[in-house]
Amino acid sequence: MNDVATAAPWAIDVRGLTKRYGGRTVVDHIDLRVRAGRICGFLGPNGSGKTTTIRMLCGLLTPDEGEGSCLGLDIRRQAAAIKRQVGYMTQRFGWYEDLSIRQNLDFVARLFELPQRAAAVDAALAQLGLVERQHQLAGALSGGWKQRLALAACLLHQPRLLLLDEPTAGVDPAARRDFWDQIHALAAGGITVLVSTHYMDEAERCHELAYIAYGRLLARGTEAEIIRAAGLAVVEVAGELAPGQVAALRAAPGVRSVAAFGARLHVAGTDAERLRQAVAPLAALPGVRVTPAEPNLEDVFIGLIGQAQDNFAEGAAMGTK
Template sequence: MNARAIDVRGLNKSFGDRHVVRDVSIAVDTGRITGFLGPNGSGKTTTLRLLCGLLTPDSGEGTVLGMDFRARGDAIKRQTGYMTQKFSLYEDMTLEENLAFVARVHGLDNRRERVEDTLHRLGLFDRRQQLAGALSGGWKQRLALAAATLHQPRLLLLDEPTAGVDPKARREFWDEIHTLAAEGLTVLVSTHYMDEAERCHDIGYILYGRLIARGTADAIIRDSGLVTFLGEGPGIDRAAHLLARADGVLSASAFGAAVHVSGLKREALEAALVPWRKEPFRWSEVPPSLEDVFIQLMGRERDERYTS
C-alpha cells in the first residue's frame, strides 16, 4: 500500500496557446485533506480534471492511488469520486433516482441499501422523492457529495464544493469531509475561502498554472517571511489605499475599522508606517493571516512575470 494517494510530477496542460497548468507537482498522503487555492482561472479546475482522467495531460508522470495515472485512468476513475464545481446531477430526477443511477453506473452491489445508507448519512432521506432541481444550494451540494462518495472511493476530488453555500451548511459539509478523511479517504479540495483552507491538513497555492506554495497553513505563513501590522483607530480604514502605495508595503487592506499592512522588509515597512504612528491610531504587530500571505504571493508572482 502506497502511503501517497497522489504523487504526480511535471503536470502540463495547454488549450491552444493557453498554457493552463505548468509543471505542477502534487504529493498527497493517504487520509489527508489538501486544500487547493488560487485565484479564478489559475488552473485549479484543470488540475483536478487531469487527476481524475477527465482531461489528458500534455506531459507529466506519477501515480494516483498507486497506479500509473496516465496508463490506468479507467481503473483510477473507479476509485475516485469527483464533485464538479457546477451542480451536475440530473435536475429532472429525484434524489433517489440520481443516486440509484450513480450506483448502477458504478456497478455496485446491494444498490438499494447503499443508496438508503447514503441518504441517511447525509440527512437527505426525507427529501429522497424530491426532484434534484428543486433543492436549494446547500442541499444540492450535499446530494453531489452523496453521489461522489456512493461508490466508496479512495480518493475524493472536490472542485469549489461550497461556492454559494451558507456558513452553517459549509460547516456541516466540512465536518463530513473530516469524518470521511478519518476513515482513510484522501481529499483534494479547491476553494476560495481562507477559513476552509485552514481546515485542511495541507495547502497548495496555484497561480497562473504554477504551484507556488505548499505545506501546512502554519508552514506557509512562516515561510512567507511576511511582517504584518494591525492598525486601529477612527478613520484608519480610509488610509488603507494610501498605505498600499507606500514604499515597503506589499499590501494594505481594511478589515472593518482596522487595517492590515504587510511587507517583506521590516525596516521599510516600519518606515512607511511612521506618518501614521500618531494619535488616535494604535499599531501592533500580528501574525500574518493566510490571506495576507496569498495576496503577497499573488503580487510577487506578478512582479516576477513582468521582470523576467
C-alpha cells in the same frame, strides 16, 4: 505530521503536471504529493488552474507534460481505472433537477454498475442525512441540500479519493460547517480529500495546503509551514483613513500587501524596518493606531498573488513568463 500520516502511502504523487490550451500554459509543471487519509486544501484565484489540475488527476484530461500516479495508478496509462476509484464533485450542481434525490443516486449507481444498487443508495442516503428527503425533486433543494446530494453521489461507489472543486460556493455558513464535519469524518475513515476553496476559514481546517496562481504552485505545506516560509512582518492599522492615504500606503516601499478587515488594515511586507517606515506617517495621525500583528494565511496569499505573473497577460503566451 503525525506518525500515521507519515507512514501512509501517497494517494496523489505527480511531477511536472502541465496543460496548455491554444499556446497558453494554464497548468505549469505542478508537483503535488498528498498522503492517504489527508485533507489537502487547493487554493488560488479564479483562473489559476485548479480545476484543470483536478481533471488531470482524475483522468478526465491528459496532461501535455508530467507524470505520476493517483491511488498508485499511472495518470496516463490507467486513467480509466482511476476514474472508478475517485469521487469528483464539480463546481456546479450537475444532477437532474427533475429527478428525486433517490432517482439521481440510483442513476449514478447504474453508471458504476454497482451490485445491490438499492442497498448502496440506502447507505448513501443514510450517510448524508437524506433519508427523509429522498423523494424530493433535486431542483427544489436549497444549496446546502444539493451539496449533500452531490457528495452522496460521489460516495456511492466507495472511492478512495475525493476531488472536490469549490464544493461550498454559494452555501450558507451552517451548511458549510456541516459539510466540513462530514469531510473530516471521511478522512478519519481513510479517504483522501483534495478540495479547492476560496474561504480562509476552510483552508484552516485542512491538514495541508497547496496554493496555485496563474498555473504555478507558489506554496505548499501546513498552515504553520506556509506562514513561516513567507517570512512576513505584519502591522495592523486601526482607524479611519482617506482613500488617498490607503493608496499611498499600498504604493509605499516595503509594503507587499494591504488587506482591509472592517475599519482595520493588515499591512504586510518582508522587511520589518521598511514596513515600520511605511506606516510611521499613519501612526502620527489622530485616531489612528498602529500595532504589530501576527501574519495569517490571507496575508500570505494576498502577497503571493501580488508577486505572481498572469499567464494570460500580454507576452505570457510567447514564453516570456
